Amino acid sequence: MNNLSSNYLLKSIRWLNLESNSNTDDIYDVLVTNGRIELIKKKIDKSKFDKQKTRIFQCDGLIMCPGIIDMRVNINDSSIENLKKIQMVAAKSGILSLITLPNLKPSLDNPATIEHLYENSKKINLVDIFAYGAATLNLDGHKIAELGLMSEIGSLGFSNGVNCIQDSLVMRRVMSYASMLNKPVIQHAEDQFLAGLTDSSNTTIRGEMNESEMSTRLGLVGIPACAEVIIIERDIRLAKLTNVHYHVSHVSTKESIDVIKKAKADGVKISCDTSPPYFYLNEHELSSYNTSYKLSPPLRSENDRLAVLEAICDGTIDTITSDHQSHSNDTKILPFSSASTGASGLETLLPLSLNLVNQGYISLKNVLKCVISNPKKILNLESHMISIGSDASFIIISLSKSQIIKQHNLEIGPTPFHGIPVQGTNIATFIKGNLIYEDEDFKDLEYV
Amino acid sequence: MVSINPINNTAPPIANLSSPHLIAIEGMSKIEILSLLNRANYFADIEISKIKKNLCGYLILNVFFENSTRTRVSFELAGRRLGAEVINISVDKSSIKKGESLLDTANTLSAMKPNLIIVRHPESGAPKLFSEYLNCSIVNAGDGRHEHPTQALLDALTIRRRLGRIEGLEIAICGDIANSRVARSNIHLLNTLGAKVRCIAPPTLMPSGLKNLGVQCFDNLIDGIKGANVVMLLRLQNERMSGSETPSKSEYFHYYGLNNEKLKLANPNAVIMHPGPMNRGVEIASSLADDEEKSLIKMQVEIGVAIRIATIEALNFKNNLNE
Secondary structure (H helix, E strand, C coil), X not given: CCECCCEEEEEEEEEECCCCCCCCEEEEEEEEECCEEEEEXXXXXXXXXXXXXXXXXXXXXXXXXXXXXXXXXXXXXXXXXXXXXXXXXXXXXXXXXXXXXXXXXXXXXXXXXXXXXXXXXXXXXXXXXXXXXXXXXXXXXXXXXXXXXXXXXXXXXXXXXXXXXXXXXXXXXXXXXXXXXXXXXXXXXXXXXXXXCCCCCCCCCCCCEECCHHHHHHCCCEECCHHHHHHHHHHXXXXXXXXXXXXXXXXXXXXXXXXXXXXXXXXXXXXXXXXXXXXXXXXXXXXXXXXXXXXXXXXXXHHHHHHHHHHHHHCCCXXXXXXXXXXXXXXXXXXXXXXXXXXXXXXXXXXHHHHHHHCCCCCHHHHHHHHHHHHHHHHCCCCCCCCCCCECCXXXXXXXXXXXXXXXXXXXXXXXXXXXXXXXXXXXXXXXXXXXXXXXXXXXXXXX | CCCCCCCCCCCCXXXXXXCCCECCCCCCCHHHHHHHHHHHHHHHHCCHHHCCCCCCCCEEEEEECCCCCHHHHHHHHHHHHCCCEEEEEECCCCXXXXXXXXXXXXXXXXXXXXXXXXXXXXXXXXXXXHHHHCCCEEEEEEECCCECHHHHHHHHHHHHHHHCCCCCCEEEEECCCCCCHXXXXXXXXXXXXXXXXXXXXXXXXXXXXXXXXXXXXXXXXXXXXXXXXXXXXXXXXXXXXXXCCCCCHHHXXXXXXXXXXXXXXXXXXXXXXXXXXXXXXXXXXXXXXXXXXXXXXXXXXXHHHHHHHHHHHHHHHHHHHHC
């Protein structure tokens, strides 16, 4: 799959420049040499190139764009073996930067663990793995962690990962510090008392799904939709107080969207993301206790799903994240309440996002903004440019290639999208001039 | 107690079920339910010695992940009356961390080649999981807050034998609806048979969207009980509560406990039911629980065995048809 010594000429590829000052959207020829984009021109004469040294691809109908930035990934641990797998899978899926939550073992609540992760990640040197530093020590929500030092090491923001910061004073302090450091605070918004997730007493009952007629029928413990918006409303007030950039993760309810929309209109520094389950699926998927659909936040009502979809299209939701977590199948073949929470998402993020373009919900440019330009802006990332002279790190996508997502075809499971047909996917990945991944449909001219 | 139903000399046919499992009442047809009730009614009337022991060599595993006396014994008795071998297995919660090795446990049990496994489990959906992975019939003997189908069936037959019908009756289910699998199964079953179901519970124990299941909801026992033909009381499920759903047992009894005075608001011939075990002085005044004229609690237990005989027999029949 790897071909590390060639130069590449991409003929007739569509280049849609996502930089805000550009309207470029046209067909070009692109030459990659020595790890850089050497030339982008309307026409580059292929007869000048030796096929032994330069692989030439005819790219009609294909689109070149910077790699996806996935703002919410749980990578589980910092071991080289694991990072290698994550980077390979991400590269194949078109994700060239990902930001992990601090919920690793050990947790990323101090500069040393983040540095360790970054060092290990660089040894593989495919995809950039960044981290959010833990907002509080041990992610326990009580005492703020060394935000300044973690920021110096390169943490892109602060988050309590899969836990929500409940204590308003702690949240205020985290926000004040993050504001000083000019880093965003990323919140999983969920009132843990309403959601029944507190561990303060043995008698606490854990919420398992959206609270509704469905939860009543299934006899599962419901988490009311308002558990999300209550925290967002509180946090917006604190964000105004501290002037921090506040980012809400995996928004799942209509009420949350309404509140975020209003805050944006009021000039609050707020952004948000959602993940494919919340605009493809609703709570009715749970009717047979299928644990692939056990997610946090839980799948909501059809009305919520439609509101999330609309908010992606109208720009209220800034970015789409994979919300990736890997779980062994053993933790899902259990009764619903014992099963693990969360699903994999790296491999399905781009196909499910591009599918929205094919379904006519959103333009290609806007969906690419959602997965590339907007996270870049939120996180102040400098890479991810396509221009003459820049690193040749980019992906090539096909809007027409269709597939049916299958559990057994994915390298990391479990997916809640088994059996769903999608159109549009990544078919080649270049990283620093190397063709790291090429789909069987991406053929160079020798074979054409 | 004298039954309204005359003893029928011609036995009704073996109940006809569409599934090889009995997991939930929701989704069962009226015909299926009635065929079970009719067959169980026959078993309730005939002499025990006349029940044909057709299930010799048939192995039933009673697998209980939660404590139970009456349901376990009832299933055991039902199996034995049909001539089946019944083995009780209590899975100690401390020995397997809840759920962790459920399928391993199930596979071990499966190796004993049972024909039927009766499962009680604290988690909703666990019997469904068993039915998906094991190669034998599964009967749900109560799963979490989800369903307890044989309890609803025996409740219905008890009502029918005492009041002669179910259709059109006003039936009030009172108590901890949120945590009750008995309530859910009863709501589905009684609605299917044409009763008018009301649920009475403090707002903290009334689950979301319950009205959409086709019931009238009351947070006040006085209003909810008016004119009711049947008052079905539920136990406060302390083991499934987080501690503060009700302020105290005595306050609960004050508002939602049934006593003679409140019962006067119901239909003069109203009967009282309780799936047991009862908390006297919490859900029901002690004197009322012992009032044999009004309380069907003992009868529920008797009918329970008949319902389970009919169920086991029907699932065996279904499987033989499929073979």
